[in-house]
Amino acid sequence: MRIVVLAGGIGGARFLRGLKRAVPDADITVIGNTGDDIHLFGLKVCPDLDTVMYTLGGGINEEQGWGRTDETFHLKEELAAYGVGPEWFGLGDRDFATHIVRTQMLGAGFPLSAVTEALCDRWEPGVRLIPMTDDRVETHVAVELDGERKAVHFQEYWVRLRASVPAEAVVPVGAEQAKPAPGVLEAIAEADVILFPPSNPVVSVGTILAVPGIREAIAEAGVPVIGLSPIVGGAPVRGMADKVLAAVGVESTAPAVAEHYGSGLLDGWLVDTADADCVERVEAAGIRCRAVPLMMTDVDAAARMAREALTLAEEVRAV
């Protein structure tokens, strides 16, 4: 079975770990979000790709969900002592190595997709991880800050400001000119099923879909496209998805997110059992819907969610 998954960071990575456990023999291609990539200290940092790679490769800090296990922060401490920031972005000593290797390879002319493949040679995530694009896309968030309207990098909004001010707009700068990375459209075309994990529908899955050609390829793939709601009981399971959903005019409910993706894209949608009363509304929008437990408390729970998604895919296929 060939599965394509559009993944953001923590939610996507944890779902993928469950998916691998659920179908260990599946051929999984992950299209990773790069809209929250950021240049820090002269280095190219790809938080979502790394979270997927570290999580599936056994190097993730389990507790926080991002960054490396057994991590130290001496380099960052020293940068701060030099007065060099930003201090709000947590780069550990071990994590820095990934960004140094990546930056060196990019500098040597390799595209991000080739670099990601090389990094994965070490981590052996058990999936094929492809960035959505080799081109630069940078998600900016329009906010009002100190009485001034300005656009800040997504990481500044998310990590520094902790989404404490309303997002007035979310713009994947550069997406319009970006091309899908080599292998992205091919993987979609050859997929037996396409999954949207409970990642952020705006700044993760939404950014991937903003790369011209990807949304169209998924819609035209002719295979079940199944999503899992990141919203449970009217609130994001983790993160602050509600803040950026508001910016695109979508209410923070499981059915609203399904409608936002739309029946032109989505064939099936899993909502949490807490949102069982929304099933009817989603199905009315032309999207097959089931209510199942969606809390990824551990890998087994994520695996059960993955199985439910694949079961729903079979239902869709059988119609």
Added chain:
Amino acid sequence: MRIVVLAGGIGGARFLRGLKRAVPDADITVIGNTGDDIHLFGLKVCPDLDTVMYTLGGGINEEQGWGRTDETFHLKEELAAYGVGPEWFGLGDRDFATHIVRTQMLGAGFPLSAVTEALCDRWEPGVRLIPMTDDRVETHVAVELDGERKAVHFQEYWVRLRASVPAEAVVPVGAEQAKPAPGVLEAIAEADVILFPPSNPVVSVGTILAVPGIREAIAEAGVPVIGLSPIVGGAPVRGMADKVLAAVGVESTAPAVAEHYGSGLLDGWLVDTADADCVERVEAAGIRCRAVPLMMTDVDAAARMAREALTLAEEVRAV
């Protein structure tokens, strides 16, 4: 009193610490060797400048004489896990910060001299530290390796090979085209005394003197130029200076090094008490010479050496 010191790494740095203790009110300008600078992992590393900066700024690993105190090596471990080397060069997590800040500033267009000044803003070494040049100079060593004659970077010769094969030639590549960094010639012209600490006469002091204009400025400064022998009893006090002295046809003895500098440059030369029998030979070469203890066992010993050097300078001046 305005003192100019031509410094390499460990020996120069430890002598400077003694000099500061000996004459705390002196205005000290250090012209630092950059010939052993190296690009590693996309970063500009300046081992000698950093050793001076860390030693005088209180951040040095006292035991090894280079690198940072309380250091960890997680980043390097991870680079090795990615298969990215060289593994033989010891860059610690804290140390990396210096190279990242330096590389970023150089990338932003600042010359190395301005970058060094900025780094020293943090370390407050109590001296003015200027790289010998803002231009790229790279000391290469010609060796026969695996039956093949080739040139290796000085660090590869020194750190990886541990000078285990004979150096057939030592070439400061780029030196001929290099210009002294801003402030170098001015400091020499305004100096009351110029000191050559017990640094390597070939790859440290020699490289500095290879930058066109510096040797001439020192010779014409009209002030005492005093050196301290890095060779005691026929062997280098530390390091492997004998290996590179052989490459330039100089025997590893205290008087031979003095003669190598020559009376056109050097006015006074301190040898260790173990080499007291060489005083006559040095003086016969037109260089005033004294035998005093030259083992820098601690800061006090280094301070005594500095005082002896300044005393010899006064003797020279009085002639």
